[in-house]
Amino acid sequence: MASEYVCKKCNRILKGKNCAICNTTDVTDKWKGRVVIFNPDKSEIASKMGITIPGRYALKVK
Ligand SMILES: [Zn+2]
Incomplete structure (x- = not known):
């Protein structure tokens, strides 16, 4: 099972090891809990x- 990575800046669960929103590769696989946001407003x-x-x-991101 491949681990999923999370952006340290925006907490977004990523498909790869970089966040397109923050344009960063500052990611971690040490995170807990999963939340799906459909309507942020x-x-x-x-x-x-x-x-x-x-x-x-x-x-939570470590
Ligand atoms: Zn991000």
Whole structure:
């Protein structure tokens, strides 16, 4: 099972080892929890985490 990587800046769960949103390769596979945001405007979690783009995110990143 291949591990998934998460962007350290925006917490987005990535398909590869770079984040196209932040244009960074500063990623980690040490993360916990998974949240899917469909409507950032209407999501309490999204506003708490500062998420503005729909997608899959990690709740905690080491
Ligand atoms: Zn990012």
